[in-house]
Amino acid sequence: MGSGKKVARRDNAGSLSRKGLVLNYPQSLSSIERSQTGTVAGAIADLADPMVVTDRLTKRYGDFTALSNCSLSVARGEIFGLLGPNGAGKTTLIRSLLGFLRPTSGSCSVDGFDPMVDGVGLRSRVAYLPGDARLPRHMRGAGVLTFFSEMHPCGDVDRSLRVADRLELNVKTRVAFMSTGMRQKLALAVVLGLDTPLLILDEPTANLDPTVRAAVLDLVVEARSRGRTVMFSSHVLSEIEETCDRVAFLRKGELVRELMMSELFQRHRVTAKTTSVSAPASISVPDSLADRVRVSTITRANQELLCIDTDGDLSPMIGWLDSLQLVGMRIEPLGLRAVYDSVHMGGEVVV
Numbered sequence: 001m002g003s004g005k006k007v008a009r010r011d012n013a014g015s016l017s018r019k020g021l022v023l024n025y026p027q028s029l030s031s032i033e034r035s036q037t038g039t040v041a042g043a044i045a046d047l048a049d050p051m052v053v054t055d056r057l058t059k060r061y062g063d064f065t066a067l068s069n070c071s072l073s074v075a076r077g078e079i080f081g082l083l084g085p086n087g088a089g090k091t092t093l094i095r096s097l098l099g100f101l102r103p104t105s106g107s108c109s110v111d112g113f114d115p116m117v118d119g120v121g122l123r124s125r126v127a128y129l130p131g132d133a134r135l136p137r138h139m140r141g142a143g144v145l146t147f148f149s150e151m152h153p154c155g156d157v158d159r160s161l162r163v164a165d166r167l168e169l170n171v172k173t174r175v176a177f178m179s180t181g182m183r184q185k186l187a188l189a190v191v192l193g194l195d196t197p198l199l200i201l202d203e204p205t206a207n208l209d210p211t212v213r214a215a216v217l218d219l220v221v222e223a224r225s226r227g228r229t230v231m232f233s234s235h236v237l238s239e240i241e242e243t244c245d246r247v248a249f250l251r252k253g254e255l256v257r258e259l260m261m262s263e264l265f266q267r268h269r270v271t272a273k274t275t276s277v278s279a280p281a282s283i284s285v286p287d288s289l290a291d292r293v294r295v296s297t298i299t300r301a302n303q304e305l306l307c308i309d310t311d312g313d314l315s316p317m318i319g320w321l322d323s324l325q326l327v328g329m330r331i332e333p334l335g336l337r338a339v340y341d342s343v344h345m346g347g348e349v350v351v
């Protein structure tokens, strides 16, 4: 492979665009400093000195608002999930953060850099996996890894090769002859090989089999344990649930809910058959539990069930639940699915 710099071209934001996968590098290597965050994995989000801040960030295309007044912060060292249906504005938010889109109004910063003021400096702090990563088809996997690791100041080809190995990718294969999943693995090896303070992954596990998905999630968690901050979007609720410390829900361009995963794990749903004594109207909730319990009905497999959603420690509720003499009682963690349904489809759960 020849020198990548000869074939690369810069766009006016200083990014490297080589017919596909877009990574970014600064004009000057001396502007790079390694992250010294060292945040403990899974720690409560410390938002005193956040890695990412958006303030009423808005992006409009003509009359259409793709992102509306979005204000959020991502703490250093946390894994922050972005959830939302197709077209919710996740990619718009990510690309605005990176300076690829100019906001209509509002502002944002990454590690103290404003993308509209110093996009190059900002992008030197970030490794970004686009949702539609495309790679030079004529190159072999190893060549692609070398190319991008030489281009980025935080690159290290040995690290990229180790990631490729973890993902069981044959890097001798030409990109043109790779399957969709193999190309995704290669793009991941490029991005995860860059030792930047922030990692932004747009649907990183798309097109991957379950074993490789698990390996990718392990790599994400390892990145956090080395003090890196990770933002990632996914449509797979279980992987957000397993991996993220906090999650934001976007709907029609609006940030509608933020949730700490530790909060979610404190929520449970109790279901039971509806009988004359277990109809919602007959259930009396003690005052001590009133603000942590919500009683309703749901329909599952054409059967109406009594549904009790609880928030917080279950142990003080066990005696009360027992006193209700419910038939066919099941207790399950509420899970992200229920929250997602509640936020996006007007489900029964109030969260």
Ligand SMILES: Nc1ncnc2c1ncn2[C@@H]1O[C@H](COP(=O)(O)OP(=O)(O)OP(=O)(O)O)[C@@H](O)[C@H]1O
Binding pocket: 061, 064, 065, 066, 084, 085, 086, 087, 088, 089, 090, 091, 092, 093, 131
């Ligand atoms: N250049 C553009 N011009 C007009 N509308 C656009 C443009 N780019 C994006 N949009 C619209 O903005 C909205 C948000 O798109 P975005 O790609 O951010 O969604 P997303 O949440 O990432 O979706 P997905 O989960 O499908 O990737 C969509 O309705 C999309 O059609």
